[in-house]
Amino acid sequence: MPLDPAPTTPSASTTPSSAATPAPPSPASAPALPPSASAPASAPPVRFWPVEDLPALDPDPLLDELLREEPVARIRLPYGSGHAWLVTRYEDVRFVTSDPRFSREQVVGRDVTAMRPVPVASRTAGLQYIDPPRHTRLRRVVARAFTGRSMRRLRPIAERRAAELLDGMERAGAPADLMEHLHGPFPIALIRDLLGVDEKDWHRWAETGEALLSAGADSEERAREAARTTRARITELLRQRRTEPRDDLAGVLAQAAAAGETTDDEAVSLAIAVQVSGGHAVRNNSGSMMYALLTHPAQLDRLRREPELLPQAVEELFRYVPHRNGVGIPRIATEDVEVGGRLIRAGDVVYNAYLAANRDPEVFPDPDALDFDRQGAAHVAFGHGPHHCLAAVMARMEAEVMIGSVLARFPGIRLAVPPERVEFQRQGLIRGPRTLPVTW
Numbered sequence: 001m002p003l004d005p006a007p008t009t010p011s012a013s014t015t016p017s018s019a020a021t022p023a024p025p026s027p028a029s030a031p032a033l034p035p036s037a038s039a040p041a042s043a044p045p046v047r048f049w050p051v052e053d054l055p056a057l058d059p060d061p062l063l064d065e066l067l068r069e070e071p072v073a074r075i076r077l078p079y080g081s082g083h084a085w086l087v088t089r090y091e092d093v094r095f096v097t098s099d100p101r102f103s104r105e106q107v108v109g110r111d112v113t114a115m116r117p118v119p120v121a122s123r124t125a126g127l128q129y130i131d132p133p134r135h136t137r138l139r140r141v142v143a144r145a146f147t148g149r150s151m152r153r154l155r156p157i158a159e160r161r162a163a164e165l166l167d168g169m170e171r172a173g174a175p176a177d178l179m180e181h182l183h184g185p186f187p188i189a190l191i192r193d194l195l196g197v198d199e200k201d202w203h204r205w206a207e208t209g210e211a212l213l214s215a216g217a218d219s220e221e222r223a224r225e226a227a228r229t230t231r232a233r234i235t236e237l238l239r240q241r242r243t244e245p246r247d248d249l250a251g252v253l254a255q256a257a258a259a260g261e262t263t264d265d266e267a268v269s270l271a272i273a274v275q276v277s278g279g280h281a282v283r284n285n286s287g288s289m290m291y292a293l294l295t296h297p298a299q300l301d302r303l304r305r306e307p308e309l310l311p312q313a314v315e316e317l318f319r320y321v322p323h324r325n326g327v328g329i330p331r332i333a334t335e336d337v338e339v340g341g342r343l344i345r346a347g348d349v350v351y352n353a354y355l356a357a358n359r360d361p362e363v364f365p366d367p368d369a370l371d372f373d374r375q376g377a378a379h380v381a382f383g384h385g386p387h388h389c390l391a392a393v394m395a396r397m398e399a400e401v402m403i404g405s406v407l408a409r410f411p412g413i414r415l416a417v418p419p420e421r422v423e424f425q426r427q428g429l430i431r432g433p434r435t436l437p438v439t440w
Contacts, residue, residue, distance in 0.1 A: 046074045046083045051115060051326035053426050056419065057288060059322055063088060063356040072340040080114040084330055084349035088356035090363040092340045096331065096352055098385035105131040106332035112349045115326045115429060127273060128329050132386055141256045142270050142390055145194060145249040151393050154194065158398060161189050162405040174439040175416035179287050182402060187282035190398060191275055196237065196248030234271045249274060278391055284425060284432020286402050289317040291422060291433055294415050296370050304407055313372045314399045319358045319379035320370050324430050327351040354380045410440040
């Protein structure tokens, strides 16, 4: 059975806007509007969104409410100052993420309402906080490591890594923790192979990746120290590649910096972004995918019978699984733009809720169902527009390898505890199981 959203919303305080309702732009200067736009409405009250931990894979009830009743809302998050717009409908999310009038670069230097106390990566260099044409230039460099050809070369390595890890799990015997034996070490090993990190160092890299994505107030100093440590390690790795070139991502970035295609700071921040997203994020997301399968026995049985369905099933799992808590990186409106009937003024902060967009019933009928036969629109789990995740091709490959390897090796795999006893991450930006006890 699909996991149903909670029937109630979290408590949220509201404060009325103190600004007068802005007049719409004149027809001569009015920007092109998304297809769903109508006459601008007055600014809604500001909701405080605490983004509390949720059970297992339950959707956030506030996002469900806003998607139904207030698809372009104003929110305040636990850190930073001021408030922001939150966009939840699929078409509106795609509009904002692809329209150049919404800038990530202009977030730099601003104290905006946010999910965490410190940035994940340098706000002066990486792909996350820049706009085209600079973004296009840097993205082109990183893309050299994520081609279909490079993934075809990496896939046999990934399959061998998965087999070795599952060998160890089989030797340990049932019950076993799938996070410990597969979903934890596998993505870090693959990122290590892609980036060029020595195998003896991957445990230390995994620890700093988790600290970088901690969200609680008590984790602020831990996150700052992890950022410093990660930057120092990446800087040293790129320095080594200048004198010892290799065919890995560190080699690509070091060569690009030496050739003047990127600065040294840009190369370091690009490597940090790949390391964090490709390690910690994939660990949790792939663990959530397996938990979803283990709690949907009909779908799991079907994958056992029809292994050729795996790529399509993985796409649906990416849509279905709530990958993160809250929202990610905001954008700043560079001019007045109307979105979903709301007039967003130049300088306003805008967040996109990809999780809500992936559950938009106007686009995905019966959105809370895990349906491997789903057709139609593509999910936005990897974002949309210029900032669409470059590593999506690798994340898909990793998910297919992990799920396929587990089902082939352990066709009778099942949870070793009741679903409600599976422990999930707490106070993190990325959702996923801490442990996943299984037997076979």
